[in-house]
Amino acid sequence: MNGNDFILRGTKDYRRANLALFFAGFVTFSTLYAFQPLFPNLVFEFGISPAHASLTLSFATFALALTLPISGSLSDAWGRRRLMGVSVVLASLLALSSAGHIDLPNLLALRLLQGVVLAGVPAVAMAYLNDEIDPSAIGSAMGLYIAGNACGGMSGRILTAWLTDLFSWRVAVAGIGLLSLMLALLFWRLLPPSRNFERRPLHLGELSASLFSHLRNPGLQCLFFLAFTCMGGFVTLYNYVSFRLLGPEFNLSQAQVALIFLAYAFGASGSSIMGQLTDRYGRSLMLFTALAIMGSGLLLTLMSQLVTVICGIVVFTIGFFGAHAIASAWVGVLAGQARAQASSLYLFSYYMGSSISGTGGGFFYSAWGWTGVVLLIGLLLIAALLAGLRLNLMTRNQTV
Structure with missing residues (x-):
């Protein structure tokens, strides 16, 4: 070539x-x-x-x-x-x-x-x-x-x-x-x-060997768990906040509620800024910062003022995009080889979190309303924080 x-x-x-x-x-x-x-x-x-x-x-x-x-x-x-x-x-x-x-x-x-x-x-x-x-x-x-x-x-x-x-x-x-x-x-x-x-035949033996190698990597295990918990919380929030905004508390129309997805634009911009700050301050610090931003935004959604709730959604989204950008880039660093497969496993965990928590949040909403949804997402963020702390301990003495 x-x-x-x-x-x-x-x-x-x-x-x-x-x-x-x-x-x-x-x-x-x-x-x-x-x-x-x-x-x-x-x-x-x-x-x-x-x-x-x-x-x-x-x-x-x-x-x-x-x-x-x-x-x-x-x-x-x-x-x-x-x-x-x-x-x-x-x-x-x-x-x-x-x-x-x-x-x-x-x-x-x-x-x-x-x-x-x-x-x-x-x-x-x-x-x-x-x-x-x-x-x-x-x-x-x-x-x-x-x-x-x-x-x-x-x-x-x-x-x-x-x-x-x-x-x-x-x-x-x-x-x-x-x-x-x-x-x-x-x-x-x-x-x-x-x-x-260049066409290459599918060799299941080689595929399985690299797959299990990634799954046994403790650092990647933490990143896969971070993908599961962060994406789970993110999708859960967007899945059920529309029920609250359409309900009697705020009584918005379907078109008005759809505008909350404009928060993605803020999230994308925030992730770019966090990516630049990561080069300066390190992955661990910026990951913890992103998780803290998600937690702050989540708490704001508990308020009864519509503007505050919308701000909370935007803040939470910025934190999520930042955490996702940091964690997904970290996968390639820790994988060493077969990086595409490691990224696929990260995305597997990412969408599994979306599927499981995204549906599980409905039971919390039916039982305890929006407070129940916030409780579930809060637990996921605490789990993500623990995974981040474990990852930080493992990589503290490495140049990653």
Whole structure:
């Protein structure tokens, strides 16, 4: 391979690759999280509890988590462009199908399948960038892909809620599906063919050896646990705060409640700043700072003034994005080898936390209201703090 094999910054292929992967990230996270603002609507239509409504998200993230550790290896054998393309098209079609007049069990089955096919994008997109983009331009290309992820997650939620306010939740989900399908077809048209990809057969023995090596690494164990607890708390907050904001205490509309997802923009900015401060003050200190910010924001949501609650959500979100940025970057440092697989295991823990706590929080909400949700998230943050302290002890004398 020589330098001419790479896609160079400023070229037509560079712009096409960036735009295509932006679309892929948008489709992935808009379809994955489209149901999150719809939980109150599902409770009303199907006559179920908030916890059962949350399964429409938890089933998808659970399937995504289970499939992620092998998606990168599948792309090595099948091809990165092909796997991503099939994934975004199928995810869009499944979103359209889930908008039909089906019962809850069939809806959950579709969401489970959607999570499986979406696993073909996150780790594979990063592998494509590392394969094809000139090393000096990977940072900016990766940043645009991550921006697509954040934009999809935020826009999908807001658009879903607004369309639901105007029409119905089924029309909203269908709208997300149609938009995603158009972007998926553009992805196929825009993404340049792989130049440097070398097909490699899937060797389960090698895959298992590196997998168990990561799972036995005490430092990585702490980071995986941090992913589980922090993401669990984050999704739990957003899953159930809409019930409180739509309820008699604040009596907001669906479109108004959707604006809370604009907090993601503050979170993304905060994570960038924390990343810069980490280089100066160290990972451990900034991780503890991020967890403290999450705790402060969580306490603010207990207040009865709407402005204070919104500020609490924004502060909590900033803390979460900071903790996630620090922990995910730390994984590569501690992994040593097979870093992509270690990152997949981190994301596995991340989405497992989303699935388990995201649904478990519904039982706390049904029993004790918003105070119960805050209690659960608080316990998760305490567990995350203990994991951070253990990690700090293990790495104190190392240059990490």
